[in-house]
Amino acid sequence: MRLFSCLCCGKGFDRKKNVKTEQPLWREFTLKELHAATNSFNYDNKLGEGRFGSVYWGQLPDGSQIAVKRLKASREEISFAVEVNILGGTRHKNLLTARGYCAEGQERLIVYEYMPNSSLVSHLHSSEPLLDWTRRMKIAVTSAQAIAYLHHHATPRIVHGDVRASNVLLDSEFEARVTDFGYGKLMPEEDGASKANNTSGYLSPECVESGGGSSMGDVYSFGVLLLELVTGKRPIERLNQTIKRGITEWVLLLVYEKKYGEIVDQRLNGKYVDKELKKVVLVGLMCAQSEPEKRPTMSEVVEMLMNESKEKMAYLEGIPLFNKNNGG
Numbered sequence: 492m493r494l495f496s497c498l499c500c501g502k503g504f505d506r507k508k509n510v511k512t513e514q515p516l517w518r519e520f521t522l523k524e525l526h527a528a529t530n531s532f533n534y535d536n537k538l539g540e541g542r543f544g545s546v547y548w549g550q551l552p553d554g555s556q557i558a559v560k561r562l563k564a565s566r567e568e569i570s571f572a573v574e575v576n577i578l579g580g581t582r583h584k585n586l587l588t589a590r591g592y593c594a595e596g597q598e599r600l601i602v603y604e605y606m607p608n609s610s611l612v613s614h615l616h617s618s619e620p621l622l623d624w625t626r627r628m629k630i631a632v633t634s635a636q637a638i639a640y641l642h643h644h645a646t647p648r649i650v651h652g653d654v655r656a657s658n659v660l661l662d663s664e665f666e667a668r669v670t671d672f673g674y675g676k677l678m679p680e681e682d683g684a685s686k687a688n689n690t691s692g693y694l695s696p697e698c699v700e701s702g703g704g705s706s707m708g709d710v711y712s713f714g715v716l717l718l719e720l721v722t723g724k725r726p727i728e729r730l731n732q733t734i735k736r737g738i739t740e741w742v743l744l745l746v747y748e749k750k751y752g753e754i755v756d757q758r759l760n761g762k763y764v765d766k767e768l769k770k771v772v773l774v775g776l777m778c779a780q781s782e783p784e785k786r787p788t789m790s791e792v793v794e795m796l797m798n799e800s801k802e803k804m805a806y807l808e809g810i811p812l813f814n815k816n817n818g819g
């Protein structure tokens with residue numbers, strides 16, 4: 492049974508009309524093709540494993556490199572089809588491009604572009620070469636643009652539901668390629684993003700409460716991600732066996748004291764731009780406010796991150812949240 496309609500780029504690629512001039516961006520792969528590309532899902536090709544399944548590096552006969560996500564269990568067919576069609580129909584330069592899918596027998600696979608610089612989390616919290624300041628700023632803006640696209644321009648509008656550093660992959664230019672959107676409905680309840688986020692510190696209080704995602708919940712998670720990006724600290728740091736510290740509370744206390752030099756990732760050895768640090772920290776804290784109605788939208792976040800005017804900075808600094816006596 493063929494469950495999938497063929498969706499291509501966001502502009503509505505029509506295979507029949509465009510076949511002579513364009514390579515289809517989205518197509519069905521055979522299992523045989525993917526076996527050949529990944530050396531039969533060889534252990535040496537394995538890039539890693541997430542909650543949904545394992546990811547393998549592969550190469551197609553045309554030389555292009557792919558990452559094949561082999562989903563763990565067979566999904567409810569219609570749900571898989573709908574979700575896969577969302578992936579196939581959503582195109583933005585800072586979203587990870589899904590090139591196609593394979594559904595044969597019990598196998599459910601999604602084929603993505605391969606990202607040579609792995610994920611943001613591997614750069615921030617491992618021995619990978621340190622991400623310099625310029626790259627961090629580029630990642631902040633490009634990942635915000637991707638999520639803003641999902642919220643404000645994609646058809647249908649998409650709540651990411653699982654914004655975090657491991658879902659920000661990095662392309663050869665170290666630009667963000669946000670991934671794992673549209674997976675919410677693919678996940679079994681007990682494995683849901685909400686449950687995982689709960690302990691990772693990315694989930695907003697109202698999403699913890701409701702167990703579901705929302706666009707304002709994405710904004711909160713993105714705020715936490717911004718703070719992680721500039722501090723190099725995990726959203727929740729374990730200080731000792733019993734005490735954990737949330738990144739938002741820690742950063743806000745230092746902002747009250749105007750101790751930005753203590754907030755920034757110390758491994759940068761002072762190589763950062765003061766006003767950019769201040770801006771990202773303040774925008775991150777605005778996003779990660781407990782009350783959803785006080786958070787900006789993602790398009791406002793993009794605007795604030797890209798705006799370099801003194802007026803905007805003065806506006807941000809004047810927000811009561813950042814004044815201990817007014818907001819804190």
Ligand SMILES: Nc1ncnc2c1ncn2[C@@H]1O[C@H](COP(=O)(O)OP(=O)(O)OP(=O)(O)O)[C@@H](O)[C@H]1O
Binds near residue numbers: 540
């Ligand atoms: N397109 C890709 N290019 C390169 N590496 C990738 C790609 N997609 C995933 N990976 C890597 O494969 C590993 C598993 O990714 P996956 O998305 O399955 O899990 P995750 O995001 O780490 O966790 P979770 O599934 O819980 O969200 C990660 O190390 C990730 O960086």
